[in-house]
Amino acid sequence: MVSVDCHLHLGVVPSQIPEWWLTEMYRPYGGGALANYDGQWVVDLLDRSGVDVGLVQGGDMRRTTFSPDHPAEHDVFVPNDYTAEQVALFPDRLKGVAVIDPIRDMGAALEELDRCVKELDFRALKLLGSYLHFSPNDRRLDPIYERCIELDIPAHFFTGWTPIIMAKLEHADPVHLDEVGRRFRDLKVIIAFADPWIDQCTLLVAKHPNFHADMYHYSELGPEPLFEALNLFRSLSALDRVLYGSNNSDKVRVGRAEATVPDVYRSVNRVARELGAEPFTDEEMAAILGGSAARLYGLGG
Amino acid sequence: MVTIDCHLHVTEVPEHAPEWWVREMYAPWGWEVGSVDGSAIVEHLDATGFDIGMIQGGDIRRTTHHPDHPHDRRVLVPNDYVAHQVALSGGRLYGVAAMDPLRDIPAAVLELERCVKELDFRLLKLVPTYHHYNPKDRRLDPLYEKCVELDLPVMIHTGWTATINSAMEFQDPIQLDDIGRRYRDLKVIVAHLGYPWVDEGVAVVAKHPNFYAEMAGWTAWGPEVLAGALSKLKELGAINRVVFGSDNTDARDLYRDARRIARSRGTAITDEEMAGIMGGTAAELFRIKG
Numbered sequence: 279m280v281s282v283d284c285h286l287h288l289g290v291v292p293s294q295i296p297e298w299w300l301t302e303m304y305r306p307y308g309g310g311a312l313a314n315y316d317g318q319w320v321v322d323l324l325d326r327s328g329v330d331v332g333l334v335q336g337g338d339m340r341r342t343t344f345s346p347d348h349p350a351e352h353d354v355f356v357p358n359d360y361t362a363e364q365v366a367l368f369p370d371r372l373k374g375v376a377v378i379d380p381i382r383d384m385g386a387a388l389e390e391l392d393r394c395v396k397e398l399d400f401r402a403l404k405l406l407g408s409y410l411h412f413s414p415n416d417r418r419l420d421p422i423y424e425r426c427i428e429l430d431i432p433a434h435f436f437t438g439w440t441p442i443i444m445a446k447l448e449h450a451d452p453v454h455l456d457e458v459g460r461r462f463r464d465l466k467v468i469i470a471f472a473d474p475w476i477d478q479c480t481l482l483v484a485k486h487p488n489f490h491a492d493m494y495h496y497s498e499l500g501p502e503p504l505f506e507a508l509n510l511f512r513s514l515s516a517l518d519r520v521l522y523g524s525n526n527s528d529k530v531r532v533g534r535a536e537a538t539v540p541d542v543y544r545s546v547n548r549v550a551r552e553l554g555a556e557p558f559t560d561e562e563m564a565a566i567l568g569g570s571a572a573r574l575y576g577l578g579g
Numbered sequence: 580m581v582t583i584d585c586h587l588h589v590t591e592v593p594e595h596a597p598e599w600w601v602r603e604m605y606a607p608w609g610w611e612v613g614s615v616d617g618s619a620i621v622e623h624l625d626a627t628g629f630d631i632g633m634i635q636g637g638d639i640r641r642t643t644h645h646p647d648h649p650h651d652r653r654v655l656v657p658n659d660y661v662a663h664q665v666a667l668s669g670g671r672l673y674g675v676a677a678m679d680p681l682r683d684i685p686a687a688v689l690e691l692e693r694c695v696k697e698l699d700f701r702l703l704k705l706v707p708t709y710h711h712y713n714p715k716d717r718r719l720d721p722l723y724e725k726c727v728e729l730d731l732p733v734m735i736h737t738g739w740t741a742t743i744n745s746a747m748e749f750q751d752p753i754q755l756d757d758i759g760r761r762y763r764d765l766k767v768i769v770a771h772l773g774y775p776w777v778d779e780g781v782a783v784v785a786k787h788p789n790f791y792a793e794m795a796g797w798t799a800w801g802p803e804v805l806a807g808a809l810s811k812l813k814e815l816g817a818i819n820r821v822v823f824g825s826d827n828t829d830a831r832d833l834y835r836d837a838r839r840i841a842r843s844r845g846t847a848i849t850d851e852e853m854a855g856i857m858g859g860t861a862a863e864l865f866r867i868k869g
Contacts, residue, residue, distance in 0.1 A: 456747035463646055463743070477775030481739045482747070484607050513799070514607040 282571035285523030317364030335375035374400035408450035438472025459486035494523035505549035581869035586795035586824025617664025635675035674700035715757035732766035759787035785815035795824030802836035
């Protein structure tokens with residue numbers, strides 16, 4: 279069965295992303311490499327991780343990006359056309375995710391979403407409420423959700439904490455997605471899980487039959503927390519809506535060793551054995567690592 | 580000492596609630612949909628070793644909706660049905676008043692008075708997440724004032740439910756803090772202790788001397804979570820304000836395992852404290868003699 283990473287970022291420094299912005303993003307983690315994440319970089323990551331297909335996204339945060347020390351450098355903009363260009367270089371390995379700033383211009387956002395899906399064959403929409411200063415339940419977003427249903431693509435929401443200072447934490451609480459789920463029952467939603475509202479994310483997915491979990495939060499944790507999370511999904515009959523995502527993470531430190539992120543997934547049954555818990559079946563693991571995503575994004579394989 | 584399960588539901592399906600509604604609520608666990616009357620609750624009490632049960636109905640007509648069942652939205656277990664089940668129970672059951680305050684506030688206040696003075700109910704249940712209001716909404720004030728006047732505790736649902744049309748934005752128990760500040764004499768039971776907002780639930784209970792913690796339905800979350808909550812409540816001096824509720828599940832193993840886990844981590848819940856949780860505290864709160 280095909281394996282799929284649903285959460286991968288593209289971006290070139292400094293032409294698309296100012297250096298200060300990435301420095302701010304990586305600040306809590308002791309700094310990070312200011313790498314250029316192009317299609318080749320992502321495909322190399324997929325190869326190292328043994329993953330077949332990656333969903334890649336750019337970003338448009340021009341309207342809300344600001345640092346008092348760098349007032350003129352506020353264009354965080356990785357255009358959809360750049361994503362399409364990189365996807366075209368690796369058509370069997372990469373699929374595009376549309377990014378828009380719906381508050382900047384709703385009409386233009388809808389046109390761009392149409393174009394991304396119909397002309398560029400993108401498979402999802404990414405929305406960044408906290409970065410773009412809107413709450414997901416803001417009624418101004420309704421046309422976007424209606425268009426996602428019409429186009430039959432999932433809307434992938436960033437939730438939770440980010441070190442970016444200008445991001446608004448009040449819009450990062452996933453509880454705002456509940457109203458979206460109540461009002462748009464046919465909308466397919468992917469929640470990117472993040473601290474500090476992990477349990478709320480899990481229960482949102484358990485509550486709404488069209489909600490899915492992007493597990494990128496667990497990509498830098500060991501197998502024990504991942505087992506606990508998957509076990510909770512299983513107990514809530516929502517395991518078939520769990521998606522593997524790496525957020526460009528490559529290696530995970532497990533004790534003294536390093537493992538690839540999919541290897542961490544594959545080791546959850548060791549944890550199950552140690553705890554005397556029921557192991558996950560091969561079918562369940564295959565669905566998490568790609569089967570469910572393939573269904574959601576309309577991928578063959 | 581008397582043992583009391585203060586969180587039990589009675590419902591006849593489909594007379595009181597459409598099948599789809601019960602099925603949706605049970606969906607994560609795939610439980611069988613069926614009717615639960617007073618005699619079934621007494622059997623549940625016998626099986627789980629409790630003397631007394633507090634049973635509640637509900638009126639969720641105003642906010643119940645499913646796009647596939649647009650006309651099948653009558654969720655109403657009347658207080659009179661609850662009273663009838665109590666009357667048949669031979670002293671094993673006590674009634675809990677349930678109403679939709681936003682449907683008609685003056686009528687809700689009158690109904691509450693009737694439930695207490697005529698039907699001898701011992702508790703009011705409010706379900707803000709199902710009814711789409713914030714518990715600190717000032718429109719609720721007449722109801723809280725009436726509870727203080729009647730010396731009646733109010734149990735407020737906090738935390739998650741699988742019912743899709745419930746509003747998660749009204750599940751965080753932090754929203755009860757305003758009530759605690761403004762109605763210091765109001766006795767509040769924080770139902771489900773806000774799971775997954777457990778830290779917030781512990782915080783409001785520990786802060787307000789008339790607030791009580793109740794963890795009904797936590798069989799779904801497991802003993803680790805319960806052990807953590809009980810330990811924090813003990814550390815903060817609120818372990819004597821924990822009351823047992825099952826939400827119609829068998830929670831005996833849950834409490835036994837949680838107590839063991841808490842002990843292994845250095846927090847001993849004493850036999851006396853456990854007796855308080857299992858009924859002593861509730862007996863005092865609901866004026867039930869052993």
